[in-house]
Amino acid sequence: MVISSLDNEKIKKYKKLQKKKYRDLYHQYIVEGMHLVLEAYKTGVIEELILEENEIIPLPIPYTYVTKEIMKKISSLDTPSSVMAVCHKKEKENDNFGNRILILDEIQDPGNLGTIIRSAVAFSIDTIILSENTVDLYNPKVLRATQGMIFHVNIIIRNAFEIVPLLQNYGIPVYGTQVDHGMDVRSLTKKDKERFALVVGNEGNGVRLEISSMCDRNLYINMNDSVESLNVAVATSILLYELGR
Amino acid sequence: MVISSLDNEKIKKYKKLQKKKYRDLYHQYIVEGMHLVLEAYKTGVIEELILEENEIIPLPIPYTYVTKEIMKKISSLDTPSSVMAVCHKKEKENDNFGNRILILDEIQDPGNLGTIIRSAVAFSIDTIILSENTVDLYNPKVLRATQGMIFHVNIIIRNAFEIVPLLQNYGIPVYGTQVDHGMDVRSLTKKDKERFALVVGNEGNGVRLEISSMCDRNLYINMNDSVESLNVAVATSILLYELGR
Numbered sequence: 001m002v003i004s005s006l007d008n009e010k011i012k013k014y015k016k017l018q019k020k021k022y023r024d025l026y027h028q029y030i031v032e033g034m035h036l037v038l039e040a041y042k043t044g045v046i047e048e049l050i051l052e053e054n055e056i057i058p059l060p061i062p063y064t065y066v067t068k069e070i071m072k073k074i075s076s077l078d079t080p081s082s083v084m085a086v087c088h089k090k091e092k093e094n095d096n097f098g099n100r101i102l103i104l105d106e107i108q109d110p111g112n113l114g115t116i117i118r119s120a121v122a123f124s125i126d127t128i129i130l131s132e133n134t135v136d137l138y139n140p141k142v143l144r145a146t147q148g149m150i151f152h153v154n155i156i157i158r159n160a161f162e163i164v165p166l167l168q169n170y171g172i173p174v175y176g177t178q179v180d181h182g183m184d185v186r187s188l189t190k191k192d193k194e195r196f197a198l199v200v201g202n203e204g205n206g207v208r209l210e211i212s213s214m215c216d217r218n219l220y221i222n223m224n225d226s227v228e229s230l231n232v233a234v235a236t237s238i239l240l241y242e243l244g245r
Numbered sequence: 246m247v248i249s250s251l252d253n254e255k256i257k258k259y260k261k262l263q264k265k266k267y268r269d270l271y272h273q274y275i276v277e278g279m280h281l282v283l284e285a286y287k288t289g290v291i292e293e294l295i296l297e298e299n300e301i302i303p304l305p306i307p308y309t310y311v312t313k314e315i316m317k318k319i320s321s322l323d324t325p326s327s328v329m330a331v332c333h334k335k336e337k338e339n340d341n342f343g344n345r346i347l348i349l350d351e352i353q354d355p356g357n358l359g360t361i362i363r364s365a366v367a368f369s370i371d372t373i374i375l376s377e378n379t380v381d382l383y384n385p386k387v388l389r390a391t392q393g394m395i396f397h398v399n400i401i402i403r404n405a406f407e408i409v410p411l412l413q414n415y416g417i418p419v420y421g422t423q424v425d426h427g428m429d430v431r432s433l434t435k436k437d438k439e440r441f442a443l444v445v446g447n448e449g450n451g452v453r454l455e456i457s458s459m460c461d462r463n464l465y466i467n468m469n470d471s472v473e474s475l476n477v478a479v480a481t482s483i484l485l486y487e488l489g490r
Contacts, residue, residue, distance in 0.1 A: 122472040227367040237479040
């Protein structure tokens with residue numbers, strides 16, 4: 001059976017998942033496109049596939065067929081894929097943070113968050129901690145920009161003011177970031193890079209002052225004076241690249 | 246006088262500049278927001294300011310007042326700024342490329358292009374060469390993502406197949422980029438970084454094979470095997486950061 005009505009209860013539910021409110025309520029989200037669906041499948045988070053009529057995917061998962069028009073209504077894209085999946089958020093967060101931690105303080109742009117997650121996996125970050133006002137992790141643009149890497153790293157949400165001293169209590173040095181002063185990231189020693197939490201901040205304002213003042217060190221990237229700052233996903237990626245040397 | 250009619254000839258012209266076709270025809274484009282307008286002003290490319298009624302800007306440049314509603318029609322943003330400027334494209338391209346060149350081969354995403362330009366200025370690139378199928382430099386999203394840095398670097402458009410051998414004839418080594426093989430960018434010597442042209446490619450496909458095969462070397466960034474690739478703006482920025490060491 002191919003669903004073609006917007007009044008269908010399933011379709012109503014799928015449409016709701018476009019909004020953070022309902023993603024939070026149902027603990028579910030939708031991924032779009034074959035690449036993301038396969039990554040989600042490997043992680044075991046898919047509950048149901050949504051397929052455009054005639055699409056065939058040989059995965060042992062319940063599926064619902066819908067028309068192209070319905071696909072368009074559910075999708076966040078102008079040109080939707082013929083494959084989507086309803087996924088459940090991870091039941092339990094992993095409180096074993098590992099040795100390489102990234103803290104994101106109020107990142108607002110979904111593309112930036114997704115790109116940072118992709119880079120964090122590339123440079124072997126164990127845990128990403130999102131502050132409470134960060135853009136929703138399950139926003140479709142975030143998911144897309146991660147290129148599926150969201151499923152390859154432990155990601156948790158915490159209050160940044162509480163997590164920084166907690167990590168310091170565990171003996172993990174916390175590195176803030178500041179554009180105008182601090183320490184050139186190139187000056188870090190091998191030992192400085194063994195175990196750390198790096199904090200990067202909001203696109204417009206950087207790391208909140210109350211948080212950077214709690215940090216053990218603040219790092220900067222050496223660059224041309226005529227530029228005030230780099231894009232936050234770029235800056236974070238360069239710092240992670242250096243911390244992985 | 247405050248223009249409030251969409252039938253006004255000036256307003257019709259401004260609206261046309263939302264499209265590449267007309268930007269090419271008139272050799273003009275619009276920048277939005279105080280930060281970009283000031284950067285454009287410093288470069289001397291502004292022909293006219295477009296201001297929302299009541300806005301006052303003490304710059305010695307002709308201006309046109311329009312209503313908030315008209316501002317919305319001209320703007321590329323959901324929440325327009327109260328300040329825009331009509332700018333002219335640079336009359337003459339600078340054919341003195343300098344020693345540090347970046348070639349962008351068919352970059353498609355405006356946010357990526359803008360972010361790369363911002364990073365290129367931060368890491369002291371002299372000239373950016375765009376291949377012919379690159380997204381329009383004067384696309385509003387590109388301009389915004391450059392954070393005004395578009396005015397701080399020589400940017401030209403060339404056929405990539407012609408420019409690579411030309412630069413090599415000048416004795417400039419051309420470095421391609423490849424995800425899967427090539428040379429770790431960290432292995433470059435000080436001398437390798439004195440004078441170069443770096444080629445980075447399209448979001449989905451990377452540098453076209455015919456071009457990377459012309460390059461003197463292909464570079465890669467050392468990272469975790471589970472990640473196929475980085476975002477192109479991130480990868481380019483890391484390479485430029487390394488080439489600036």
